Amino acid sequence: MDTASHIFWTMCTPCTSCIQYPGQIFDPSKSSTYSPSCREPCYFDDCKCNLTNQRTYSIRYADKSFSSGTVGSDVIVFETGDEGITRVNKIDFGCAHDVIYNSDPGYNGVLGLGLNSGRLSLAAQIGEGANLEGVSTHFEVHHGYNYVTMEGISVGEKSLDIDPSTFKIKKNGTGGVFIDT
Numbered sequence: 001m002d003t004a005s006h007i008f009w010t011m012c013t014p015c016t017s018c019i020q021y022p023g024q025i026f027d028p029s030k031s032s033t034y035s036p037s038c039r040e041p042c043y044f045d046d047c048k049c050n051l052t053n054q055r056t057y058s059i060r061y062a063d064k065s066f067s068s069g070t071v072g073s074d075v076i077v078f079e080t081g082d083e084g085i086t087r088v089n090k091i092d093f094g095c096a097h098d099v100i101y102n103s104d105p106g107y108n109g110v111l112g113l114g115l116n117s118g119r120l121s122l123a124a125q126i127g128e129g130a131n132l133e134g135v136s137t138h139f140e141v142h143h144g145y146n147y148v149t150m151e152g153i154s155v156g157e158k159s160l161d162i163d164p165s166t167f168k169i170k171k172n173g174t175g176g177v178f179i180d181t
Helices: 122-126
Strands: 010-013 055-060 065-077 085-100 139-144 145-148 177-179
Touching: 085 122
Parallel strands: 010 085
Antiparallel strands: 055 065, 065 085, 139 145, 145 177
């Protein structure tokens, strides 16, 4: 999961560079609901539609990891809090055919939750009408960063004597506590 990444992507076949990564690789040819997607607008680095109406993408991260491939659309299934399932139709995602991880190679994709970063983040596609279950933390988005309201710090059961205003965003935009990816 990446709260700043603006695209939700997974490794897909064919992917010659995915051999070194454990876990499942999505095969679009085995999904009866998968289709290539070339919907507009495009909000991420280096994307374009080709002659076969297929959008390509490429994204690079700060650690020089990258993912590139095509954009597809499929039904995404989520488990609910009561052990049921819910399906969301036509979710666009990156189908990675070339991947290099420079940090943890134990994952086969990135769940991009970037709230302000474009149409392909999962949060943007599900939208404000989503029925989210369980415990959640409210984010305030300032300049593309997800800030949380921090009330204090405890070590064990002892609360540290820190003025709560220390954690607030100041009028000039400095300060505050944000979730870094």
